[in-house]
Amino acid sequence: MSQDYSSRGSVSRIDASISVPVRTFIFSSLLWLLVASVLSLIVALKLQVPSFLGECPWFTYGRIETLQRNAFIYGWASNALFALNLWIMSSLARFELKSSWLPVLGGIVWNLTLTYGLIQVLLGQLNGFALLEMPKEVAPAMVVAFLFAALWPAVAFARRPTGNVFVSQWYIIGATFVFPVITVVAQLMLLWCPTLGVMQALVHSWFYQNLILLWLGGSALSAVYYFVAKESGRTISAYYLATVGFWTLFLFASWTGPATLLGGPIPVWLQSVGVVAALLMLVPTVITAVNIFGTLAPRNGIAQAWNNTTLRFVLVGAISFTLSALLNIVFSTRSLNALVRFTPFGQAQEHLAIYSFVSMVIFGAAYYILPRLTGSFWPSAKLVHLHFWSCAAGSLLFVVAGLTQGWAAHGRTDFAVSALPGLLAASLLLVGHFAFALNALGMLAADKAPSNRRSY
Amino acid sequence: MSDSNNSRPVISGQVASWLGVIAFLAVAIAVITYAYLAFRSTDGVDADRRLAQKALRADLESKAKGKLADSGRNTDGTYHIPIEAAISLIAAKPEVLVQLRQSNVGPGATAPAPVFTNGTK
Numbered sequence: 381m382s383q384d385y386s387s388r389g390s391v392s393r394i395d396a397s398i399s400v401p402v403r404t405f406i407f408s409s410l411l412w413l414l415v416a417s418v419l420s421l422i423v424a425l426k427l428q429v430p431s432f433l434g435e436c437p438w439f440t441y442g443r444i445e446t447l448q449r450n451a452f453i454y455g456w457a458s459n460a461l462f463a464l465n466l467w468i469m470s471s472l473a474r475f476e477l478k479s480s481w482l483p484v485l486g487g488i489v490w491n492l493t494l495t496y497g498l499i500q501v502l503l504g505q506l507n508g509f510a511l512l513e514m515p516k517e518v519a520p521a522m523v524v525a526f527l528f529a530a531l532w533p534a535v536a537f538a539r540r541p542t543g544n545v546f547v548s549q550w551y552i553i554g555a556t557f558v559f560p561v562i563t564v565v566a567q568l569m570l571l572w573c574p575t576l577g578v579m580q581a582l583v584h585s586w587f588y589q590n591l592i593l594l595w596l597g598g599s600a601l602s603a604v605y606y607f608v609a610k611e612s613g614r615t616i617s618a619y620y621l622a623t624v625g626f627w628t629l630f631l632f633a634s635w636t637g638p639a640t641l642l643g644g645p646i647p648v649w650l651q652s653v654g655v656v657a658a659l660l661m662l663v664p665t666v667i668t669a670v671n672i673f674g675t676l677a678p679r680n681g682i683a684q685a686w687n688n689t690t691l692r693f694v695l696v697g698a699i700s701f702t703l704s705a706l707l708n709i710v711f712s713t714r715s716l717n718a719l720v721r722f723t724p725f726g727q728a729q730e731h732l733a734i735y736s737f738v739s740m741v742i743f744g745a746a747y748y749i750l751p752r753l754t755g756s757f758w759p760s761a762k763l764v765h766l767h768f769w770s771c772a773a774g775s776l777l778f779v780v781a782g783l784t785q786g787w788a789a790h791g792r793t794d795f796a797v798s799a800l801p802g803l804l805a806a807s808l809l810l811v812g813h814f815a816f817a818l819n820a821l822g823m824l825a826a827d828k829a830p831s832n833r834r835s836y
Numbered sequence: 837m838s839d840s841n842n843s844r845p846v847i848s849g850q851v852a853s854w855l856g857v858i859a860f861l862a863v864a865i866a867v868i869t870y871a872y873l874a875f876r877s878t879d880g881v882d883a884d885r886r887l888a889q890k891a892l893r894a895d896l897e898s899k900a901k902g903k904l905a906d907s908g909r910n911t912d913g914t915y916h917i918p919i920e921a922a923i924s925l926i927a928a929k930p931e932v933l934v935q936l937r938q939s940n941v942g943p944g945a946t947a948p949a950p951v952f953t954n955g956t957k
Contacts, residue, residue: 478850527858535853557861564865569872576882 391755397476398466399753401483403824405463405529406746408491410817412455417806417813419448424806438502446501446513453511453596454494454522457734460742461599462487465533465552467749468606472546475536486528493521509570509584511591516571523560530556547622547671551602554630558594562587578646585637592733593633597701600741601629601668604698607748608675611691612684617674618667625667632660639712643721651714658712665705672698689764693744696772700736704729707783725786728779735809736775743771743816750823759822763815770812778805 391399423445425432433439466483469475477483497514500506506513533552566587569575575583609616616622638646638654676685676695685691707729711717720726751758758764781801847855907917917925926933 478848482851482854527861531854531857531861534857535850538853538857539850557864560861561865561868565868565872568869573873573876 391753394470394474394476395467395753397478398470398480400480401477401487401529401532402463402467402749402753404484404487405459405466406750406820407824408487409456409459409463409742410820412451412459412491412494413813414817416448416452416456417810419444419451421803421806421810423448424803428800428803437504443502443504443506446506447498449511450494450498450501450513453591453734455491457596457738457742459487459491460746461555461596462530464603464742464745464749465530465556465599466536467745467753468548468602469533469536469552472549472606473536473540475539477532477536483529483532486525486530490522490525490529493518493525497522507571509566509580510588512566512570512584512587516567519563519567519571523563526560526563530559546605547616547619547626548602548606550623550626551598551605554626555595555598555602558590558598558630562590562595578644581641581644582637582646582650585640586634587637589637589640590634592730593636594630596734596738597633598629600697600738601701603741603745604668604672604694604701607690607694607745608672608685608698611688611694611748612676612681614675614681616671618670621667622671625664625671628660628667629664632657632664636661636708636712639717642712642714642717655712655714658709661705662709665702665709668698669702673702689768690744690748692768693740693747697737697739697741697744700732700740700775704732704737707732720786723786724782728782728786731775731782732779736779740771740775743767746816746820750820754823754826756823756826759819759826763819767812767815767819770808770815774805774808774812777801777808781805 422433422439423441426434426441426444430441433444437443462483466477470477494514497518500515500518501513505515512519534556537549537553566583569583570580570587574580605616605622608614635657636654638650639658641654642651644651676682676691682695685695711720711725711729747758747764750756778801785801845852903916905918907915907921909915
């Protein structure tokens with residue numbers, strides 16, 4: 381982790397054309413990351429000391445935990461992925477954005493709507509569907525904002541000068557189209573014209589799995605493929621399999637919802653469909669692992685990746701993705717699922733996917749993109765190290781503690797014991813996120829070369 | 837002399853592509869929404885069943901509440917009285933409670949009979 385804190389010193393025309401929207405998204409995502417990190421610490425504290433902030437109804441566990449989750453997914457991850465998808469697709473498709481005010485407008489509306497929704501949650505206006513808790517009037521505004529903010533990668537793809545399609549582009553296009561469809565359909569079937577009874581749980585599990593695996597996961601996988609090839613200077617190993625990996629991921633991930641409802645009051649055949657789909661996720665998981673680790677493993681590539689800031693984060697993300705997918709596959713089987721159901725094991729699995737995979741990849745991408753976008757140096761190499769080790773240690777602690785406690789719990793969770801590593805992990809993550817935000821905001825503030833453009 | 841060939845399009849190419857993508861998504865969402873709403877059960881069977889279940893629940897609840905406030909004879913031969921009356925009775929004469937307990941743990945008891953029915957007896 382030594383060589384690439386600096387920029388190239390100038391900004392390409394493509395980067396300059398998307399500079400304003402990408403900066404807007406990154407700036408927003410940084411603010412939401414800090415908010416979510418502080419909320420995460422409060423949540424961890426409340427698990428340890430339930431009376432902490434207990435007198436004010438605004439700060440009850442249910443509301444704070446909901447706020448944290450929504451701020452993290454819709455505030456931090458989604459804003460960052462808007463930026464990441466736009467930047468990667470513009471680079472691959474040689475796309476110069478002409479109407480940059482449209483995605484900026486979308487980003488502003490997205491963040492204002494999210495703020496309004498979270499204030500409503502704080503005031504107690506929430507429902508029981510995870511990641512759909514905000515009042516139902518919020519969703520239409522967010523979908524419209526998404527159309528303004530996040531559809532530009534699809535425009536770039538449609539207007540690419542050559543017929544070549546890279547695997548990163550497939551994932552971005554897939555993820556971009558998934559989000560509005562699943563949000564509208566889930567809102568319609570759960571909040572506007574609700575289905576009856578158990579169908580609601582099924583629809584919600586479908587929405588949740590799509591959101592995590594396809595919107596967040598698909599976007600992050602596009603970055604993994606892009607940066608592994610770009611930074612290692614190697615061709616993706618067994619590239620011909622990547623097509624199969626993409627299609628199988630998008631085919632099977634949608635069907636894994638019922639596997640999260642094992643033991644619930646849904647028809648057994650539906651549970652079996654979910655289990656089979658979860659087992660079939662082995663195909664894209666293995667293909668992705670072959671593509672990524674097969675590319676990096678030969679000729680001492682892993683060690684080289686470890687010495688590259690972007691690739692170090694991306695490598696951790698890729699390992700987390702593989703581990704998370706394998707755990708999901710194994711613990712979707714009925715007998716093993718029965719052992720860990722309703723325990724911190726599930727939270728740890730989710731953390732592995734959402735944080736250790738998606739967020740670490742976003743961090744790595746930011747270390748690559750921001751210098752090229754701003755033409756500035758990263759202000760502090762020490763903060764980069766602090767960021768990596770705090771986040772890696774915090775994430776590892778959270779995941780390992782959750783998995784082991786969940787496995788040991790077997791239905792008798794001791795909350796006081798299980799909360800302690802979570803508190804330490806949340807503190808470490810907060811430190812890491814502040815280090816990252818300080819560095820990134822310092823870079824954005826010290827931006828010196830928006831007009832110093834060179835043609836690519 | 838103006839050159840009509842140099843006139844700029846009202847909508848630029850990128851924005852036109854963007855609107856095309858939105859139109860594609862809108863059509864996809866509209867088809868899904870129509871399919872859901874069109875094939876949704878609209879004959880009121882589910883609604884009627886839910887209304888009947890609600891009425892049944894309300895009826896059972898009112899009967900249960902009635903037992904808490906009325907006195908009368910239960911189907912098993914025991915009696916129930918309002919809970920306030922039961923509390924007053926026990927407060928005035930605590931040995932009633934002891935007698936009740938003894939009468940339910942006798943050697944002849946074949947099954948554990950409830951001491952209280954709906955909180956009263």
